[in-house]
Amino acid sequence: MKKVRNIKNILISYFEKEINLNKLILPFEEHNKEINIYIKEINDYILCINFTSLTSYINENRYIDSYFGSRGIKCNIINIFVVDDLENVKNTYFQSELYEEAIFINQKSGEIECFNVHSVGFLNIIKNVVEKSYTRFFSRGKNNHLTMFIILISIIIYFIIGNINGNIVSIRDEVLLWAGGKIDPYIRDGEYMRIFISPFLHKNFLQLLVGVITLFFAGSIVEKNISKVNYIILIICGIFFGNFSSYLLNFSKVFGVGLYVINYCLIGALFILAFKYKSRVNRLFFVFIFSFIVLNLLNSVFLSNNIDNIGSLASFIVGLVFMKGIDLINR
Incomplete structure (x- = not known):
């Protein structure tokens, strides 16, 4: 998830256009600079919004207090910190000699922490603007073309194989074997491409249906x-490590076919995303993830004997590790 680099400008634009805050430039001659604050008169005081940093907010706050105090005007200062490391900045702020109302925004994730903010309405405005700016789930700004391409390829291959089979409801094992289904003895003999071909083959129509539904929601x-390149790498890793782990740990003559290695990899990645942004994800989203896990488990246990549970588990772990790795790299 890319960080919103101009969140400060987004907030300023909203302040000026939607809630009519006025920009006031104060000449801070002592420190050779200007202080840009956004103000609004509320009853008997002035609300002052100050985008600031730990190195300057104390002096700025004192100057703002002095500026309005010398004119007999009460002011309420809310400091807004847009930072990379929310926890360290917040702790340092609390330990300082002077602190006013403060809102901390993590520019990487959009997570918000506040301290001593009395204006709940204003705080909710900040939260809503930030959440809309950072939200990427089902975002219109990005597409799911790769996911739809994989779904389309899987459907086309299924109906081609079904036509060769003479029955599109259920595909015979010998046809799956001919088409490239994963079967361990053949892989041992050097037919390694079966590891990558088998996810796009399906034993029956129901297995295909469950697979593409899961892929559509989780994959989208x-x-x-994440970037398209990372998405492709994630799927390739899920296929390879899922099927190869199955080959190493579960040597058998059972056909392994279906999108399950891709889907469990995506569900693992989805878990990391959901927990990372749990403050902005509805609880129903976790129910949604759990439902698809149960759906795929039921499909593997009761409806199809061509789904390898070891491969599913390995793919799930790959998804977790890969997405966590991306998160650590982006920090």
Whole structure:
């Protein structure tokens, strides 16, 4: 998830256009600079919004107090800190000699912490603007073209194989074997491409249906939250490590076909996204994830004997590790 680099400008624009805050430039001659604050008269005091930093907010606050105090005007200062490391900045602020009302915004994730803010209405405005700016789940700004391409390829291949099979409801094992289904003895003999071909083959129509539904929802969300290159790498890793782990740990003669290695990898990635942004994700989203896990488990246990649970688990772990790795790299 890319950080919103201009969140300060977004907030300023909203302040000026939507809630009619006026920009006031104070000449801060002692420090050879100007202080830009955004003010609004409320009853018997002036609300002052000050975008600031830890190195300057104390002097700025004192000057703002002095400026309005010398004119007999009460002012209420709210400091807004747009930072990279929310926890360290917040702790330092609390330990300082002077602090006013403060709102901390993590520019990487949009997470918000506040201290001593009395204006709940203003705080909610900040939260709403930031949330809209950072929200990427089902974002219109990004597409799910790669996910739809994988779904389309899977459907086309299924109906081609079904036509060869003479029955599109259920595909015979010998046809799956001919088409490239994952079967361990053949992989041992050097047919490694079966590891990458098998996810796009399906034993029956129901397995295909469950697979593409899961892929559409899980894949669309993940694809919209990471780059296209990372999405492709994630899927390739999910396929390879899922099927290869199955080959190493579960040597058998059972066909392994279906989108399950891709889907469990995406669900693992989705878990990291959901927990990372849990403050802005509805609880129903977690129910949604859990429902698809149950749906795929039921499909593997009761409806199809061509889904490898070891491969599913390995793919899920790959999704967790890969997405967590992206998160750590982006910090």
